[in-house]
Amino acid sequence: MDWSTLLSLAPSILASALRTATPIALAAYSGVLAERAGVVNIAIEGMMLMAAMVGDLAMLYTGSIWVGIFAGLLAAGVLALLHGALSITFKTDQIISGTAINIFAMGVTGFAYKRFLATPELSRPSPSTLQPIEIPLLKDIPVLGDVLFRNRPIVYAMLILTFVIWYALFKTPWGLRVRAVGEHPKAADTMGINVYRTRYISVFLSGLLAGLAGLWFSLEQVGHFDMLMTNGKGFIGLAAMIFGKWNPLGALAAALIFGLPEAVQINLAMSMPNVPYQFMSMIPYILTIIVLTGVVGRAVSPAADGTPYNKG
Amino acid sequence: MPLALEARGITKRFPGVLANDKVDFQLEQGEIHALLGENGAGKTTLMNILYGLYKADEGEILVDGKPITMTDPKDAIRHGIGMVHQHFMLVPVMTVAENVMLGDETPTPRSAWMGPLSHLNVKAVEEKIRELSTRYGLAVDPTEYVQTLPVGVQQRVEIIKVLYRDARILILDEPTAVLTPQEAQDMFKIMQSLVDQGVSIIFITHKLKEVLAIADRITVMRAGRVVGSTTPAQATEAQLAAMMVGREVILEVKKGEAQPGAEILKVENLSVIDDRKHKAVRGVSFAVSAGEVLGVAGVQGNGQTELVEAITGLRKAESGHIHLGDTDLVNHAPRWVFEHGTAHVPEDRQKHGLVLSYSVRDNLTLVSYYQPPFSKGGVLEEDFIAANAAKLIKEFDIRTPSAQTAVSTLSGGNQQKVIVARELNRPVKLLVAAQPTRGLDVGSIEFIHHRIIEQRDAGCAVLLASAELDEILSLSDRVAVMYKGEILDILPIKEATRERVGLLMAGVQEQR
Numbered sequence: 040m041d042w043s044t045l046l047s048l049a050p051s052i053l054a055s056a057l058r059t060a061t062p063i064a065l066a067a068y069s070g071v072l073a074e075r076a077g078v079v080n081i082a083i084e085g086m087m088l089m090a091a092m093v094g095d096l097a098m099l100y101t102g103s104i105w106v107g108i109f110a111g112l113l114a115a116g117v118l119a120l121l122h123g124a125l126s127i128t129f130k131t132d133q134i135i136s137g138t139a140i141n142i143f144a145m146g147v148t149g150f151a152y153k154r155f156l157a158t159p160e161l162s163r164p165s166p167s168t169l170q171p172i173e174i175p176l177l178k179d180i181p182v183l184g185d186v187l188f189r190n191r192p193i194v195y196a197m198l199i200l201t202f203v204i205w206y207a208l209f210k211t212p213w214g215l216r217v218r219a220v221g222e223h224p225k226a227a228d229t230m231g232i233n234v235y236r237t238r239y240i241s242v243f244l245s246g247l248l249a250g251l252a253g254l255w256f257s258l259e260q261v262g263h264f265d266m267l268m269t270n271g272k273g274f275i276g277l278a279a280m281i282f283g284k285w286n287p288l289g290a291l292a293a294a295l296i297f298g299l300p301e302a303v304q305i306n307l308a309m310s311m312p313n314v315p316y317q318f319m320s321m322i323p324y325i326l327t328i329i330v331l332t333g334v335v336g337r338a339v340s341p342a343a344d345g346t347p348y349n350k351g
Numbered sequence: 352m353p354l355a356l357e358a359r360g361i362t363k364r365f366p367g368v369l370a371n372d373k374v375d376f377q378l379e380q381g382e383i384h385a386l387l388g389e390n391g392a393g394k395t396t397l398m399n400i401l402y403g404l405y406k407a408d409e410g411e412i413l414v415d416g417k418p419i420t421m422t423d424p425k426d427a428i429r430h431g432i433g434m435v436h437q438h439f440m441l442v443p444v445m446t447v448a449e450n451v452m453l454g455d456e457t458p459t460p461r462s463a464w465m466g467p468l469s470h471l472n473v474k475a476v477e478e479k480i481r482e483l484s485t486r487y488g489l490a491v492d493p494t495e496y497v498q499t500l501p502v503g504v505q506q507r508v509e510i511i512k513v514l515y516r517d518a519r520i521l522i523l524d525e526p527t528a529v530l531t532p533q534e535a536q537d538m539f540k541i542m543q544s545l546v547d548q549g550v551s552i553i554f555i556t557h558k559l560k561e562v563l564a565i566a567d568r569i570t571v572m573r574a575g576r577v578v579g580s581t582t583p584a585q586a587t588e589a590q591l592a593a594m595m596v597g598r599e600v601i602l603e604v605k606k607g608e609a610q611p612g613a614e615i616l617k618v619e620n621l622s623v624i625d626d627r628k629h630k631a632v633r634g635v636s637f638a639v640s641a642g643e644v645l646g647v648a649g650v651q652g653n654g655q656t657e658l659v660e661a662i663t664g665l666r667k668a669e670s671g672h673i674h675l676g677d678t679d680l681v682n683h684a685p686r687w688v689f690e691h692g693t694a695h696v697p698e699d700r701q702k703h704g705l706v707l708s709y710s711v712r713d714n715l716t717l718v719s720y721y722q723p724p725f726s727k728g729g730v731l732e733e734d735f736i737a738a739n740a741a742k743l744i745k746e747f748d749i750r751t752p753s754a755q756t757a758v759s760t761l762s763g764g765n766q767q768k769v770i771v772a773r774e775l776n777r778p779v780k781l782l783v784a785a786q787p788t789r790g791l792d793v794g795s796i797e798f799i800h801h802r803i804i805e806q807r808d809a810g811c812a813v814l815l816a817s818a819e820l821d822e823i824l825s826l827s828d829r830v831a832v833m834y835k836g837e838i839l840d841i842l843p844i845k846e847a848t849r850e851r852v853g854l855l856m857a858g859v860q861e862q863r
Contacts, residue, residue, distance in 0.1 A: 207468060210470055211465075211469060212458065212467050213467035215452070215456060215471065216453070216454070218445070222442045222444055223443075226441060226453070227453065227454070229402075229404065229424050229434070230424065230440070230454030231454050232453070232454050
């Protein structure tokens with residue numbers, strides 16, 4: 040393989056990197072919203088899985104991909120409210136609550152898959168996925184057009200949400216309150232801010248983002264649900280959240296770094312038959328461990344992260 | 352004077368406690384009204400009710416003569432009531448401006464229609480903060496991050512937070528507890544300038560001198576009730592103390608002449624590095640003999656903390672020697688130090704003195720649990736530990752519902768008694784006490800002071816580090832003054848006048 044081949048593949052590699060980074064970034068934003076408000080959400084993986092399954096099921100029975108998307112988001116939102124109730128109202132350990140939801144989601148989606156989605160008598164129409172939208176004019180920009188402006192909807196949604204969430208968190212009254220609640224809930228309470236309500240809203244929004252990340256798998260990428268298809272991307276998303284220092288802009292950069300090795304592997308599998316593909320798949324996980332050991336500067340989590348608030 | 356705020360017949364019950372019992376309280380417009388009482392007397396509960404954090408079981412609250420209903424702090428803020436809490440309610444990682452506007456954010460005019468998602472108008476808030484800080488003499492830079500500010504400045508931020516909401520009634524919950532004497536003086540100037548501009552202030556404290564210096568009126572609470580009101584002109588410290596505690600309190604420590612014996616502690620040329628890698632103690636030398644109290648005076652942060660930590664084994668010494676009798680204890684572990692006859696009452700009682708989630712009983716055995724008769728063959732002797740706890744609770748008058756109660760639920764005074772009881776429950780040659788009465792009420796202070804003198808008279812060497820000049824002057828037999836890590840001078844108590852020690856604390860050395 041020579042450099043000219045590599046160069047000609049670059050746009051294609053970058054485009055796949057953006058694609059594979061999409062669920063990781065959305066999972067990271069999901070984590071950012073919950074943890075900035077002081078609730079640890081390790082149930083993102085489970086919420087993603089649930090949304091992926093429910094989305095496919097709803098699409099199959101109604102024939103509409105948009106109903107599928109709505110149902111998937113709703114399912115993840117309901118799981119998030121369950122996590123909220125357990126960790127905000129009932130003040131259980133948030134890691135335990137998150138783990139329980141992950142296991143629950145694995146079980147339910149596995150069962151539903153076998154019972155409803157993998158039966159031989161089921162005659163599936165050809166897989167239906169969200170189709171790419173090409174943005175006129177912009178799509179013709181060399182390299183950039185291929186990478187940024189010929190994508191499917193959830194990729195665009197992810198890019199737009201990056202800035203929306205960043206703006207909302209750091210430039211608006213709502214964001215100021217969310218951050219205060221995650222850092223020093225008692226201080227927020229004494230200033231008349233409803234700590235519980237603020238946390239519930241953040242956790243619910245966190246669930247919707249996890250849901251969107253899950254729907255990327257079943258409705259945008261593959262076209263149907265497979266068992267455990269989210270493949271740990273929810274956890275990689277949490278690593279991207281830490282790498283990005285609980286800031287959506289940083290989290291996007293981290294998600295792209297984590298997505299790149301997979302993109303390289305997809306595009307160069309043919310050119311590098313001697314490198315087992317597992318090595319490439321390992322890179323995000325190795326990066327995650329390096330990030331977590333604090334090589335990239337110490338990441339400080341919100342001070343009240345994971346601590347239930349007791350009023351009065 | 353018309354009343355700014357009135358509470359009538361406020362009653363508040365917590366499980367097992369009557370925190371406020373038919374409390375009446377009146378705040379006149381433009382006065383500084385001191386609310387005095389021991390820890391647990393119900394002052395903070397009453398203020399939390401006036402600020403809407405708790406709901407009263409009975410009683411009513413009137414602002415400007417009109418009854419109001421209050422369900423949360425928002426109502427209080429709307430009625431012009433603001434509160435500065437004893438533990439600051441500031442988010443350390445946010446700027447001053449962000450902290451000030453939190454909960455009452457100003458949007459830019461063009462984005463106002465977006466409600467909670469409008470654009471924060473940081474510039475306007477910073478402008479208003481600058482305006483308030485010039486008007487009331489509260490120097491603060493609104494763009495600074497709170498975590499980088501000294502405690503005194505953080506307190507100003509808290510006051511600005513309240514003024515930003517146009518409060519006319521200000522509740523200050525023990526504002527001087529965390530301040531150095533100089534900062535406290537600044538605080539009083541600020542309070543005076545607030546009152547001059549029409550603010551009415553409720554000032555919660557248990558420091559009698561402050562009350563007499565600054566208050567217009569004084570109300571004293573005890574055990575959930577108001578026991579009386581007076582003015583500084585009519586009251587003396589002793590009367591106020593008796594009202595607070597419900598009995599005569601001896602404010603002056605009664606002690607005889609010291610009978611110094613053999614030298615117990617000898618510190619030679621000791622240097623210690625602090626957490627920020629600065630030299631906090633610079634070549635300090637002194638000695639303490641059996642049967643005397645050496646007081647270490649100094650403004651907080653002049654190396655006293657590090658000195659005490661080095662002597663008790665909590666911090667490594669960079670160079671020098673610390674002799675306890677014949678043994679050099681420099682750089683030995685804390686256990687080794689206390690096994691050689693040192694008792695330590697640490698500066699931060701909650702961080703270094705107690706395991707907060709443990710029971711009173713278990714905290715009383717923290718330095719001895721591994722030795723017989725507290726344990727045998729690696730197994731705790733529960734019966735002996737329980738008997739030991741019962742004995743100490745009685746002897747040291749620790750007010751706790753039971754020996755099994757978590758020590759975190761006790762008042763500061765009782766927590767300190769647990770530490771003192773534990774540390775003095777074994778033969779000690781040296782007692783190192785750092786800020787032993789910080790934040791305690793007069794009753795507890797009297798008790799702790801009495802115990803320290805008792806130790807001295809029993810032949811123990813006492814090293815007392817305190818930022819309270821009164822405490823140093825009333826307990827010490829000799830006074831060492833620390834300034835920037837050095838001991839400027841050691842004075843016999845007869846020569847240690849308030850002025851002379853005060854000057855030394857400020858780093859002014861006399862020409863000889």
